[in-house]
Structure formats: structure tokens, C-alpha cells
Amino acid sequence: MNLIVFCGLLLVLTCCGCLILMRHVRGRVLDARERVETPWRAALAISGQSIWWLDPGDWSVRVNREAPHFSSDWAERSIAWEEWLSHAEPADQPRLRHALRQCLEGVHDDFRCEYRIRQAGGRLRWCLSRGQLVMLHGQQMLCGSLVDITAEKQFADERDRLNSVLMEEKERLRAILTSIEDAVMAVDSEGRVTFFNPAAEHLAGRLEGDALGCHATSLFSLSNGTTSADEPALTRCLRTGQSLTLASPVELVNYRGRRFQVRGTLLITRSPEGDTTGAVLTLHDVTYSISLLQQLDHSARFDTLTSLFNRRSLEARLQCILSHAEASSVLCALIVLDIDRFKLINDLAGHHAGDRLLSDVGQLLRDQVSEGSMVARLGSDEFGIIAPFDSLEQARLFTDALLQKIRARPFEWGGRMHDITASVGLVLFGRMPFETGELLGKADIACLSARHAGGDRVCVFDLNQPEVQQYASRMNVAVDMREALRQERFMLYGQQIVSLEGRGGRNVEILLRMRDQDDNPVSPAVFIPVAEQYGLMPAVDRWVIHQTLIRYGPRLAETHGRISINVSGASLGDENFTAFLCHTLGASCLPPSRLVFEITETALIGHLDSARQLVAALRNKGCLVALDDFGSGLSSFSYLQQFDVDIIKIDGAFIKRLDSQPLDRAIVESILGVAAHIKAITVAEYVENQTVYDLLQGMGVHYAQGYHMHVPESLDTLLSVSGSRALT
Numbered sequence: 194m195n196l197i198v199f200c201g202l203l204l205v206l207t208c209c210g211c212l213i214l215m216r217h218v219r220g221r222v223l224d225a226r227e228r229v230e231t232p233w234r235a236a237l238a239i240s241g242q243s244i245w246w247l248d249p250g251d252w253s254v255r256v257n258r259e260a261p262h263f264s265s266d267w268a269e270r271s272i273a274w275e276e277w278l279s280h281a282e283p284a285d286q287p288r289l290r291h292a293l294r295q296c297l298e299g300v301h302d303d304f305r306c307e308y309r310i311r312q313a314g315g316r317l318r319w320c321l322s323r324g325q326l327v328m329l330h331g332q333q334m335l336c337g338s339l340v341d342i343t344a345e346k347q348f349a350d351e352r353d354r355l356n357s358v359l360m361e362e363k364e365r366l367r368a369i370l371t372s373i374e375d376a377v378m379a380v381d382s383e384g385r386v387t388f389f390n391p392a393a394e395h396l397a398g399r400l401e402g403d404a405l406g407c408h409a410t411s412l413f414s415l416s417n418g419t420t421s422a423d424e425p426a427l428t429r430c431l432r433t434g435q436s437l438t439l440a441s442p443v444e445l446v447n448y449r450g451r452r453f454q455v456r457g458t459l460l461i462t463r464s465p466e467g468d469t470t471g472a473v474l475t476l477h478d479v480t481y482s483i484s485l486l487q488q489l490d491h492s493a494r495f496d497t498l499t500s501l502f503n504r505r506s507l508e509a510r511l512q513c514i515l516s517h518a519e520a521s522s523v524l525c526a527l528i529v530l531d532i533d534r535f536k537l538i539n540d541l542a543g544h545h546a547g548d549r550l551l552s553d554v555g556q557l558l559r560d561q562v563s564e565g566s567m568v569a570r571l572g573s574d575e576f577g578i579i580a581p582f583d584s585l586e587q588a589r590l591f592t593d594a595l596l597q598k599i600r601a602r603p604f605e606w607g608g609r610m611h612d613i614t615a616s617v618g619l620v621l622f623g624r625m626p627f628e629t630g631e632l633l634g635k636a637d638i639a640c641l642s643a644r645h646a647g648g649d650r651v652c653v654f655d656l657n658q659p660e661v662q663q664y665a666s667r668m669n670v671a672v673d674m675r676e677a678l679r680q681e682r683f684m685l686y687g688q689q690i691v692s693l694e695g696r697g698g699r700n701v702e703i704l705l706r707m708r709d710q711d712d713n714p715v716s717p718a719v720f721i722p723v724a725e726q727y728g729l730m731p732a733v734d735r736w737v738i739h740q741t742l743i744r745y746g747p748r749l750a751e752t753h754g755r756i757s758i759n760v761s762g763a764s765l766g767d768e769n770f771t772a773f774l775c776h777t778l779g780a781s782c783l784p785p786s787r788l789v790f791e792i793t794e795t796a797l798i799g800h801l802d803s804a805r806q807l808v809a810a811l812r813n814k815g816c817l818v819a820l821d822d823f824g825s826g827l828s829s830f831s832y833l834q835q836f837d838v839d840i841i842k843i844d845g846a847f848i849k850r851l852d853s854q855p856l857d858r859a860i861v862e863s864i865l866g867v868a869a870h871i872k873a874i875t876v877a878e879y880v881e882n883q884t885v886y887d888l889l890q891g892m893g894v895h896y897a898q899g900y901h902m903h904v905p906e907s908l909d910t911l912l913s914v915s916g917s918r919a920l921t
Contacts (some may be wrong), residue, residue, distance in 0.1 A: 247274070247324070247335040249297055253641060256339070282309035282317065282351035289322075295488065296326065296335065304337060319346040376476040377458070382469050384427055396455070396476060398447040409474070415455075416444040427459065427472065434469045442479050454480045496570040498548055499555035507569035507577045507578045512629045514579070515622070526588040528578040529618040529636040530558070530595070533648035535574035538604070538611055546606040550613070553604065561595055577636070585621050585653070592617050592651045600649065614649035616640055622655075663890050670720055671727040673709055679730060682708050685740055687911045689903035690757070690876060693890045702757040702791070703741050704905050705733065730763035735773060742788075750911045757789040757819065762796030765803045771810050778814055785815035793821040794829060801835065808836050817838050819876070824864060833871060841868045843894075845879025852884045858892075865893060 244257045252274040266291030281289055283309035296304035304324040324337020370377050376393035380386055386409055390403035397404060397412040404412060415426045430437050437459040445453045457476035464470050494506045502510075513526060532554060539547035550572065558568045558576055559688070564579035582588040596615060604611040618640030622632060633687045635654040643652035677683055683705060690700035707715045724730045741758055749756055764770045778785055790811055797804050808818050819840035823829050824847055843864055847857045861877075868875045877889045887899055 202456050221752045243339040245322075245324075245336075245337055245339055246329070247293075249335060272470055279894060280310050282311060285309050289871060293335075296324070304335065307342065319343045334664055348778060370580045374477070376455075376474070376478065378404075378409065378474045378476075379462075379471060380409050380427070380431075380474070381471040382431060384410060384472075386412070387471070392478070393474075393476075396445060396447060396453055396478065398449040398451060411448065413447045415439070415446050416446070423906070428476070430459050430472060431469060432462075434461055436472075438491050439476075442483060445476065453478055454483045496555075498619065499552050499570050501555050501559065501576070502567060502569035504571045505570060506576070507571065507579065508629050508633070510567050511632060515627055515629060515632070523581050524583065524621060526578075526580055526591075527620050527622065527632055527636045528580070528592060528595075528876060529571065529633075529640040530576045530578070531644055532574040533614045533616055533638055533644065538606075542606045542609075542611070546604075549606065550604050550611075553602070554613070554615075555675070557598060557602065558595070561591075561598060575640075577633075579821075582621070585731060588619060589651065589653070592619055596649065596651065599884065616643035616648045617651040618643055619651055619653045669724040670715070671729065673708070673715075674720055674724055674727075674729055674733075676710070677707055678729075678736060680711075683733075683736060684708070685745065685908040686905045687908045688898060688905040690755075690896050690898045691902045692887075693897050694896055700755040700757065700789075700896065701911065703737060703759070703908070705737055706892055706907075720784075725761065725763065728763065730761040731770065733768045734761055734764040738774065738777055742777050742783055744911070745908060746781045746783045750784075754786050755789050755817065756783070757791050759791045759793075759821070760796070760807070762793070762800055765792070765796055765800035765807060768803070771803075771807050774807075775810060775814065778816070786817075789817040789819050791819040791821040791840075791842065794823065794832065805836065808838075812837065822878075824860060830867065833867065838871075838873055838878060840874045842876045842878055842898075845877075845899075848877045848885060848889070848899075849881065851888050852882075858888075861894075862892065 227535055246255045247253070248271075254274055254277045255271050272822070274879055278286055278289065289306050289308050292304060292306040295301045302325065304322070307321050308318065311317055319342045320339055322337055322339050324335050327334055327336050329662050348666060365594070370390045372389075374392055376396045377388070377390045378386060378393040378397075379388035382887045386404045386407050389397070389399075389404045392402070394400055399407075399412060409427050410425045424480065426437060435826045437456050439455065442456055444452040445455045447453075455476040456479055457474065460473045460475070461469055462471045462473060494502060496503045530694055532550070535547065535550070538550060551570070555568070555570060555576065558578065562578060562580055566578060569577045571577045580588075580591070582591065594657070596617060599613055599615050602613065604613050618636045618638065620632060620635045620639060639652040639654040643650050646652065686704040686706050687701040688704060690702060692699070697869040705717065705721075707717075707720050709715050721730075724733055726819070738758060741756065778788075792804060792808075811818055817839040818836070819842055820829075820832060820836070820838045821842045823841045825844040841864065843861060847860050849862075851857050851861065874895045876892045876896040877885075880886055880889065880897040880901050882901055886897060886901055
């Protein structure tokens with residue numbers, strides 16, 4: 194019994210000891226396991242990865258508890274595959290199924306899939322799941338890891354976006370560099386080409402594909418005064434790390450030998466550390482611009498037809514000589530030469546013949562002058578020479594020889610020979626102070642004097658000669674007339690035209706008067722011929738018409754009777770005059786029916802077509818047209834067949850001696866007969882006494898005009914209160 198108890202007790206003690214030992218061993222094992230697993234779990238937690246197992250037998254999934262960022266309720270428990278799959282974004286589920294099946298069926302050794310998981314808050318997270326089939330406790334399991342790659346995905350998306358933006362910017366920059374006209378090329382630190390735009394291809398003479406990798410100095414060279422001949426500009430800039438600005442044009446010679454003029458910059462590129470990484474060359478091709486400037490400069494200084502200097506160049510040379518005249522002892526001559534009867538040859542043989550003649554004369558003059566002299570074409574058929582001489586006699590000998598050379602070379606054109614002569618004006622100058630314009634004016638006066646003396650001669654400017662005096666005076670008047678137009682020194686006068694039939698109302702002819710700078714009157718007989726000679730009449734006519742119709746229009750509109758205005762031949766030849774006149778008529782308050790425009794016979798010569806157009810335009814507006822100075826020319830009556838006129842003004846030459854010359858009376862009677870036939874009004878000019886007045890009245894002339902009835906007076910006086918009745 195005691196033995197049994199003892200044995201039982203021993204068994205209990207043994208069991209307890211075993212239990213204690215087992216518990217101790219188990220604790221030691223668990224502690225050892227904990228010591229081993231804790232670092233791994235910590236490392237796993239730090240890595241952000243989760244571990245999962247998939248049992249292919251029941252399709253259950255277990256996830257370690259270190260996966261709270263996915264779903265905390267998954268940890269340390271088995272969940273069905275479908276529950277696992279339900280947390281994946283629906284769009285990614287087919288891809289996840291397919292990847293798993295491929296691994297389980299042995300198609301792929303590894304399982305790998307990126308997909309999105311929607312968390313409890315609705316936020317999507319990207320994860321990467323990877324695994325392999327392993328044997329665990331004799332059972333095949335799919336063991337893998339799960340890692341959050343949302344940050345990586347965002348980084349990749351941002352990287353792709355930035356790469357896309359960078360590519361867009363790169364393509365945009367390439368498009369810009371391709372489209373600009375400037376040549377842009379980039380080189381590395383060794384000077385090898387890394388980029389070429391089309392403009393650079395044009396300069397270098399090679400395509401970008403052929404140029405890439407080549408040393409830039411093998412494609413072209415820049416000739417720059419600041420760069421040594423044995424070191425190209427690019428090499429020097431890369432060596433020194435200094436950029437270069439090509440402000441002034443430099444010559445670029447490409448490998449084909451073609452030359453360009455370029456401006457631009459050579460800009461050094463650097464790394465963040467400041468090291469030279471290469472250079473960018475931007476070059477602007479100014480070859481055409483420089484060529485154009487050279488052509489413009491040539492055109493500004495030379496005559497296109499003859500290749501001689503032009504008037505501007507001669508004036509500049511003259512100005513230079515005159516500015517140094519006091520310090521020089523050299524005597525110079527200014528020679529102005531006009532070809533006699535050039536217009537006749539130009540009209541008869543044609544403009545090509547005229548151009549050829551000018552070229553021939555220009556070459557002849559160039560051949561005759563010595564070195565240091567200057568020959569220029571001043572105008573249509575006018576040439577100028579500046580040459581040094583020892584005396585006036587030497588200058589005269591030179592110009593006489595020049596005329597002899599011209600005379601000895603007849604001009605041949607179209608099988609016909611034309612004798613050529615010239616008129617020469619000569620003025621000598623040295624230390625005496627002269628202005629350029631003054632000197633040219635003196636030479637022009639001398640040349641005009643030679644021409645009007647018959648041509649083929651030389652005239653030296655000398656105010657003691659009557660011809661020179663006359664033309665000097667006329668040129669002074671021309672200059673004064675231009676000033677008078679600007680300074681309002683012209684004035685309108687008026688002379689009454691009286692009815693010989695006793696009708697009420699008096700007409701008036703608008704006359705022009707001028708005062709010089711000292712306020713002295715200048716006779717129309719002086720300034721009108723000068724205005725015609727120097728082409729001033731169109732401007733004068735426009736001034737008179739504007740003043741009459743616009744300035745005095747309102748005051749004239751208050752009177753009765755017609756207002757007559759003269760039109761010169763020069764205005765008839767002005768293609769814009771008719772348009773100006775019609776515009777001014779439209780702007781005036783005067784009725785066109787009260788306006789008479791007088792055209793002289795001499796004005797019609799050479800302007801028949803334009804006169805017809807003007808007459809038609811005026812009559813269409815309702816204005817009247819008068820033929821002035823009728824009978825003074827041989828073609829007086831023929832003009833009546835070509836123009837519809839309303840008024841015939843009989844030339845005063847037949848009126849002055851009407852009381853003493855029967856022939857003049859017969860001519861006037863014939864004019865009256867023709868006027869009656871065409872129903873034209875007649876006006877007798879230059880009526881200076883009562884006898885002539887009575888004769889005209891008896892002959893049936895409609896109106897008379899002259900000093901006997903009214904001495905011209907200013908239009909302001911005629912329109913004043915005291916004088917207004919003179920026009921009513």
C-alpha cells in the first residue's frame with residue numbers, strides 16, 4: 194500500500210516535474226523564438242511590407258498583423274480569397290485574377306501584380322504583391338509579400354508628367370529654333386557640334402545629320418579682328434571660358450568656301466559647378482542687308498544711268514572744298530554743262546536714244562577730266578564738273594576743248610546722225626567765301642546764258658554781262674516766289690468786266706499780285722514768266738483757286754456776277770489738277786454757274802488732251818469756260834472746233850488800236866461773227882478810252898474790260914462795304 198502510494202506520489206512528482214520542465218523549455222523556446230522573430234518583425238514593420246499566404250486548397254488567405262495600412266481586421270486570421278479580392282479596385286481585379294492563375298498553373302514561376310486597394314476611408318492606395326509557390330509543412334502554399342507603392346506610383350506619375358512637359362518644351366524649343374532666321378548651333382566643351390538648326394545648315398553648308406559630332410571649326414571659320422589668326426574664335430572662347438559678342442559684322446567662311454557677313458553671340462555654357470560644358474553660337478546673316486546698304490549707298494551717291502556721281506555727291510564735294518577754301522591755295526572751277534536740243538533728240542529718236550546719248554556724253558566727260566576732278570550728272574541733260582585750275586584762262590581752254598570734243602562726235606541712232614553741241618557755264622572759286630547753293634546758282638545762270646545765246650559756247654559767270662544779269666535776276670525772282678508762297682506775300686486783285694448792253698451786275702476777273710521781301714510790288718510781267726520757266730505755275734494756280742473759292746468764297750457768294758479765274762498751261766499738264774479743282778469746287782459755297790475758268794491759246798499748245806478733259810469736267814460741274822487772248826495765235830479758230838467754250842475774250846492787241854486800224858476792226862468783226870454762230874459771249878480786253886468803248890458797243894460786243902472802266906484793286910477793297918456795290 195505504501196509502495197503504491199509512494200509510486201503514485203513519485204509519478205505525480207515526475208509529471209509535475211515534467212510539466213514544469215516542459216513549461217520551462219517551452220518558455221525558453223518561446224523566448225528564443227521571440228528573440229529571433231522580434232528583429233525580423235521590426236524589420237518587416239519598418240520595411241512597410243506585409244506577408245501573406247494563400248492556401249490553394251481552400252483559397253484562404255492569411256496576412257501578418259504588421260499590415261495595418263491595408264486592413265487591420267485581416268491580421269492573423271484567414272480570409273476568403275474573394276474577400277481579399279473585393280478590396281481591390283474593380284478595374285484591377287481581372288488583372289489580379291489572371292496573374293494568380295498564371296502562377297498557380299505553372300505558367301510563371303513567380304506571382305507579381307500591381308493593383309489598387311480602396312481603404313476604409315475611400316482612399317485608393319497602390320500596392321505591389323509578389324509571391325512564389327513553396328512547400329510548407331508538406332503542403333503547397335503561395336507565399337508572398339505586399340508593399341505600399343503609392344508614393345512610388347505618384348513619383349513615377351510626376352516623373353512621367355515632367356518628362357512629358359520636358360519633351361514638349363524640348364520640341365517647342367526645337368520648333369522655335371528651326372523656324373527662326375538666325376543660325377543657332379551648340380557645341381560641347383571640345384567644340385563638337387551637338388545641335389544645328391536649318392539656318393545654321395545654310396551658313397555651314399552641311400545638314401545637321403552630317404554636322405553632328407564634327408568640330409565646328411572644320412565647318413566654318415569666323416574672321417574677327419579681336420581673334421588671332423592661328424586660333425579660331427570658338428576655340429579661344431572655349432579655352433578662356435569667355436563669351437564673345439560680334440556686334441560688328443564679321444566674315445564667316447564655310448567649308449565650301451562660301452562667304453557670309455554675320456553678327457551674333459558666342460555664349461559659353463557652364464555646369465552647376467561652373468565648369469565650361471560647351472557653347473551656343475547665335476549668328477544673324479546680314480549679308481543681304483549689307484549688300485542692300487551698299488547698293489543704297491551707291492544709289493545715293495551715283496547716277497544709275499551714267500554711273501557718274503549724282504548731284505548730291507557733287508554738292509557734298511563742293512561743300513567739303515568750300516569748307517577748307519581759306520586754308521587752301523588751290524583754284525577750282527565749277528562747270529555746268531547742258532546738252533543743246535536734247536529734248537528734240539529724245540522726242541524724235543525715243544527715250545532709249547536719249548539714254549544712250551547721256552551715257553556717251555558722261556563717258557566723254559569722264560575721259561577728259563584729270564585725276565582729282567569730279568564729274569556728276571546733275572539732272573536730265575545737265576552735267577557738273579569740279580576741277581582744279583591754275584587760272585581762268587586754263588579753265589576756259591579746258592571747257593573750249595570739251596565743247597570741241599563733243600562737237601566732233603556726232604550721235605548715231607537708227608541710221609541717222611545727230612550733231613551734238615552743249616552749253617557750258619563756268620564759275621571759278623578759291624579763297625572767296627561761297628555757299629554751295631550760291632555757287633551752283635551762279636554756274637546755272639552762266640549755263641542758261643550760254644544756252645540762250647545760241648548754245649555751243651562757254652559763258653563765265655560775270656554780273657557785268659547783261660545776259661548773266663538777266664538770268665540772275667530771274668533766278669532771284671524764282672527763289673523769292675517760293676518764299677512768297679510760304680510767307681503769304683501773294684495777294685488777290687480784281688478787275689471789273691463791264692456789260693456793254695447795259696445789263697445790271699458786273700463780273701470780275703481775279704488777278705494775282707506779289708510783294709517782295711521789302712514789301713515792294715513786283716509786276717506780274719516779271720514774276721509770271723519766271724513762274725512758268727521754273728515750274729511754279731501749278732502751285733500758284735492752286736493757291737489762287739483755293740483763296741478765291743474757299744477763303745473769299747463766302748464774301749463773293751453775297752455779290753452778283755461771274756468770277757473769272759485763269760488756268761495756266763502748266764496746270765493743264767498736271768494730271769492731278771482736275772481732281773484738285775473738282776474737290777475745291779465741291780468744298781466752296783460759290784455756285785459753279787458763277788465761275789468762269791479762262792484758258793489762253795498758248796496754254797493749249799501741247800496740252801490739248803488734258804485741256805479737253807478739264808473743259809469737259811468744268812462744264813459738267815456747271816462752270817463756264819473762256820478762251821482767253823483769242824486771235825493771238827494762228828490756230829485760234831481751229832480751237833473752237835475742238836472745244837466747247839462759253840466765252841471768247843478778244844486779244845487786247847486788236848482792241849487797243851480799234852479806232853485807228855481798219856484791219857483790227859475787220860478781225861474783231863470776224864471774231865464776233867464766229868462767236869454769234871456758236872452762241873458764245875464776247876469780251877474785249879485792254880479797253881483804255883471812251884472812243885474804243887463806244888466802237889465796241891456799236892459793234893455788238895457783250896462785255897469790255899480795261900483801265901478805262903476799272904483799274905485793278907485788291908479783292909478785299911472790292912468786297913468792302915464801300916466797294917461791294919462795284920460787284921452788284
